[in-house]
Amino acid sequence: MNNMLILAAKEVRDGYRNRWITVMTTIMAGLAFVLALLGSAPVGTTNISPLAVTVVSLSSLSIFFIPLIALLLSYDSIVGEEERGTLTLLLAHPVTRPAIAIGKFIGQLFILAFAIVIGYGVATLAIVVSSEGIFLEQQWGIFFKLLLSSIMLGAVFLAIGMLLSIWAKERGTAAASAIGIWLLFVVLFDMMLLGVLGASGADLLSDNAVKWIMLGNPTDAYRMFNLTADADTAVLSGMAGLRDDQGVSSTILLTLLLTWIAIPLAASCLLFQRRSV
């Protein structure tokens, strides 16, 4: 346990020194700020809270951005150490291989969580303060749900990146497959599903099947969690028209995300044990 924290702390310190944390936090805050400003413009004098608008915009941004930076952060965790020659050194120390994988994962998760919380937090605070509503009466609940699920979405792709970094024999392979994974889950998956639904195949699939196929993609679970988090966000995102049986409960969605974190991480530990050095 102690060794895991030592490894995590080193990961964080390195992320701080090579300016990863600063750059990511700034980009997150900048994008969130722009989106929030743009998003709050059309609200006008309706009674939809500015926070709900911000959350809907931010969750759409997060789906593209968070998986990308998570994969960038983790894809060379192990294979990068190997290429620098420090992996054998690390393994010659009294630290187990699962502890190395999980320690690095914890460190990277901290970096990502920091960027998300500070980046989104600063932007959202600015929006809320500048709006007319009373600070404490805002729907902070949906914002915290956004933060929590964004961090979990990041963790999913950190775990997948870790798995890639253990599986790949070269850094280049890991990088290429990380991009592939990103394209698959963020772009292609939904496009293919839409294609099938738009084509004649739609009749063959029941509503229920479509729902569960969609939830096979962690980014969709994340999207559904945030868009249906609350009546306001559902209205804004067009999710309000769902029948009860078409929705999925938040608990199930969070469990799905947790599963998506646990499986790649467990697979990483197993594969790492068998990896030759």
Next chain:
Amino acid sequence: MRMEKSPALNLNNVSKTYGDICAVQDIDLWLTSGECIALVGHNGAGKSTLIKIMLGLVKPTSGRVRVLNSDPSDNAFNPLRRHIGFLPEQVLFQKTLTGRETLSFYARLKGLPGENLDALLQRVDLLEAADRRVGTYSKGMRQRLGIAQALIGKPKLLVLDEPTSGLDPIARQNIYKIIDEEKSAGATVLISSHVLTELDERIDRVAILNSGRMVAEGSIPYLRQNIGMPVQMTVTANPDSCEKIISCTLTNMPVSRLSADKFILRCPSEEKLALMRQILTSNVEIIDIEVIEPTLEQVYNAYSRSDRAGGANE
């Protein structure tokens, strides 16, 4: 009864194959504490595989490995790793951390406090650069940082893969001084090198690897004698004396004449003294005798060659 010293490292008939390729074959090695051995071989001779086997990073295909009285590929070996200092070949530490932070990280991984590293940094002459980022270090400084890292926590077994590569002669001497100090403190030291000439007389034994097999093992003088390489004697005398020595005493020795007053004799190591006595008592005037033992490089080449010839005959 005298207590038998238990070996810090014991390899018994160890082999490792990767598919069809045999990385190391039938290696026997025995090391007690306070002993220093050098593994020498070409690139790809199996040194790195052997080191990985000793560290428990690679499981041998067959054979028995005992390091610090335990099997290194066993999970129970993990706590014992704190007693091992290891310098990998060509290690690139995180450029963004300082030298001191790097050492502190590895010290804490070994379960030691991450402070009070000044003495260690001083030993490798890095104290002044300790708080600079590793990215600003020269190649030699990085190598010395790697060695400092291996020395953390007074290791019982010190495994140094190419410790002197990239170092200037002064730094190299300093490394051998450090190895000597560790030896006197009771550590077992194993270093690897692909050049025998970089080794120092402070090495107790040398094991020469060739294509995964150990072709020779022993102290440097022992290896010199056993390979039967001739000792070279350069005799300087006035021309008449030269003629006299060559003609009357040395009919059976190969002689090469360098100039009228200088010639070279080659004789087997064990006849060296007899031959010198003969020359000195032969009543001729001699200006100088220079005795040149075969260099380590020559010894190494001879062993590599003799193995190849042996292989061809099989």
